[in-house]
Amino acid sequence: MNLEKVIFGFFIILAMTLNFGFVIGELDNPVHHDVYELFFAIVVNLIATVLKFGERTQIGAIHLASSLVADLQLIAAAGVWATAVYLTGTGLTPGVTASIVSLAAGALAANVLSVIMLLVETVMFRR
Amino acid sequence: MHSTLFLILRRMRAPLILLILSYAVSILAMTLIPGVDANGRPAPPLDFFHAFYFVSYTATTIGFGEIPVAFSDAQRAWTIVTIYLTVIVWLYSIGTIFGLLQDPAMQRAIRANRFAAEVRRLRQPFYLIAGCGETGVLLLHALDSRNQQAVVLDIDPEQVGELELGQYQQDVPALTADARLPENLIAAGLHHPLCAGVIALTNDDPVNLSVAVTTKLLRPELPILCRADLLETAANMASFGVEDVVNAFETFGEHLGIAINNPGHHLLYQWLTGVPGEPLAMPMEPPRGTWLVCGYGRFGKAVARHLDKQGIQLVVVDEHPPAGHARTVVGRGTEAHTLLEAGIEQAVGIVAGTHDDINNLSIAMTARQLKPGLFVVLRQNRHANAALFQRFAAQATMQPSSIVAHEFLSLLTTPLLPRFFNLALQEGDAWADVTLSRIAAVVGDTVPEVWDRELSKTETLAIWQALSEGQTLRLGDLLRSPSNREENLACIPLLLKRGDEEILVPDSDTPLLDGDRILFCGEAHTRRQQALGLHDYNTLNYLLTGNQAPGGLVWRRLAGAGKS
Numbered sequence: 001m002n003l004e005k006v007i008f009g010f011f012i013i014l015a016m017t018l019n020f021g022f023v024i025g026e027l028d029n030p031v032h033h034d035v036y037e038l039f040f041a042i043v044v045n046l047i048a049t050v051l052k053f054g055e056r057t058q059i060g061a062i063h064l065a066s067s068l069v070a071d072l073q074l075i076a077a078a079g080v081w082a083t084a085v086y087l088t089g090t091g092l093t094p095g096v097t098a099s100i101v102s103l104a105a106g107a108l109a110a111n112v113l114s115v116i117m118l119l120v121e122t123v124m125f126r127r
Numbered sequence: 128m129h130s131t132l133f134l135i136l137r138r139m140r141a142p143l144i145l146l147i148l149s150y151a152v153s154i155l156a157m158t159l160i161p162g163v164d165a166n167g168r169p170a171p172p173l174d175f176f177h178a179f180y181f182v183s184y185t186a187t188t189i190g191f192g193e194i195p196v197a198f199s200d201a202q203r204a205w206t207i208v209t210i211y212l213t214v215i216v217w218l219y220s221i222g223t224i225f226g227l228l229q230d231p232a233m234q235r236a237i238r239a240n241r242f243a244a245e246v247r248r249l250r251q252p253f254y255l256i257a258g259c260g261e262t263g264v265l266l267l268h269a270l271d272s273r274n275q276q277a278v279v280l281d282i283d284p285e286q287v288g289e290l291e292l293g294q295y296q297q298d299v300p301a302l303t304a305d306a307r308l309p310e311n312l313i314a315a316g317l318h319h320p321l322c323a324g325v326i327a328l329t330n331d332d333p334v335n336l337s338v339a340v341t342t343k344l345l346r347p348e349l350p351i352l353c354r355a356d357l358l359e360t361a362a363n364m365a366s367f368g369v370e371d372v373v374n375a376f377e378t379f380g381e382h383l384g385i386a387i388n389n390p391g392h393h394l395l396y397q398w399l400t401g402v403p404g405e406p407l408a409m410p411m412e413p414p415r416g417t418w419l420v421c422g423y424g425r426f427g428k429a430v431a432r433h434l435d436k437q438g439i440q441l442v443v444v445d446e447h448p449p450a451g452h453a454r455t456v457v458g459r460g461t462e463a464h465t466l467l468e469a470g471i472e473q474a475v476g477i478v479a480g481t482h483d484d485i486n487n488l489s490i491a492m493t494a495r496q497l498k499p500g501l502f503v504v505l506r507q508n509r510h511a512n513a514a515l516f517q518r519f520a521a522q523a524t525m526q527p528s529s530i531v532a533h534e535f536l537s538l539l540t541t542p543l544l545p546r547f548f549n550l551a552l553q554e555g556d557a558w559a560d561v562t563l564s565r566i567a568a569v570v571g572d573t574v575p576e577v578w579d580r581e582l583s584k585t586e587t588l589a590i591w592q593a594l595s596e597g598q599t600l601r602l603g604d605l606l607r608s609p610s611n612r613e614e615n616l617a618c619i620p621l622l623l624k625r626g627d628e629e630i631l632v633p634d635s636d637t638p639l640l641d642g643d644r645i646l647f648c649g650e651a652h653t654r655r656q657q658a659l660g661l662h663d664y665n666t667l668n669y670l671l672t673g674n675q676a677p678g679g680l681v682w683r684r685l686a687g688a689g690k691s
Binding site for chain 1: 134143148158
């Protein structure tokens, strides 16, 4: 067992689970989507991205790419949220909530891809 | 590029994760700690947006204050933690970046990447030069003054550093790297489509050999020029098809022999292979008679062989009994009695050719004291001793680096020039003197530029057009000045090569054919003036007929209608 692998796997899976936790619920109901969960999802995703820096393999490159996609989507979701609540004052209407959650759902897809690749890698190099 | 980027990303992992964590903790706590309103009653904590805003300006030490409302004491307590935590992590991250940029491995990687990128971006033909010592610098200056691009590899960082400080018209990409490693040659553009040739001139024969082998294997069609100090290396290189191997000792020996028997030819060689713009060399006229050769190493042997070939009497002086020569004396040559024993009284010249500069000077000074009028040839091994050799002012000083540089230069820039010298040697001294005076009349007192022209569609479009229209062109037409056709350009045609036929110093009436190659010598601006007529049909037409013919299609038709 390798501590580095444990930490790496931990952050990737945590990024996915947090993301999943935020997305799940009715699409346009703000009560089902907690802002703290979005915050943690962003933080853990950023850490997972940094952990993937410097991988020279092909699979490492796709890992990094999927993480960057997830970051982008989550930060966009946070941006929509901040814009709606503070800049325009629209508040969390069902429409705004739906667009925040669907952006986060896109990030979830990228995170699921990351986890799949983690599994594929583990199966490929059974050691 | 990729390797440095990966290196930075890899090393920045820890600081970046710390940065994310410290921000996350600070923001999170700010969204949990209750605030206070204007009346001192508890108020809800900051939301994420304002917490991120607050931490962003606090962590970067900008510090706008307590926004949007005054903080509670609990929030202030946490702000203290936030400030120390994030500012320290920022310092750590920035420190890591600077440390990384100053890391020697990182700097090497950056320099190698920049070098490879510079080489990739080259858009004109260039020569790959391995080794940039004295020879390399001389060659580089000469190539640079001819607007030829070069790329340099050298194992010595100091040489590369001096190169960067040197005065060159063009940027010369240079890298500190071992030329023996194929990857370094590839980074220096061995596979680049514009690489015009590889020049190996390190002072280490095995390195030159490995550069030659690498080039022959990876780019067999590229011309390779190699320096070889040992005859075995030269033979080895020639065995696998290296086009030109230059051995400084052999070359000097050959030219010394020529200088003794045909001083005019030797002067011609010096004039035409010098660096353009420098003062013309004075004639060196070594006397015929008995010569002493002190030091029978690589240099001594080469000189002795070539002097023997010219039928000159020789006495060889060496510490170790020199084998394979008729008249020999054992001794260092630095003492008077050895030189007297070798017969310096009857000798006309002496070659001080050991591998030690101080011994060479000592031999020469002793010899001059014994016989003041003696012709002294000195071998200079180290450039650093130049001041001593200049002060002594021998009649001829042999400097391997400058000989190799001149040989390479003439091979590179004017492949016809060696042919010219070969043919010229078959002519007598009188011919050489006439040619010398013609050159001197044209170029004044500085070394002329030498160039060759190929008459072909790609090189000289106007000539090709005129020839394919059936016009008759004579060599004299290329010598007319484009500003006034009655005047002649200040240049001399030295050689015309047409297939296997070679005409030495062709006269102006020689008709020109497509595919001819002509070697000219003259001043640099003459070469540019001449090019006008070669590329521009209207200028050529003026040179041929004196008519300022209209250029465009319409004007040409109008002119034709007017005539008929």
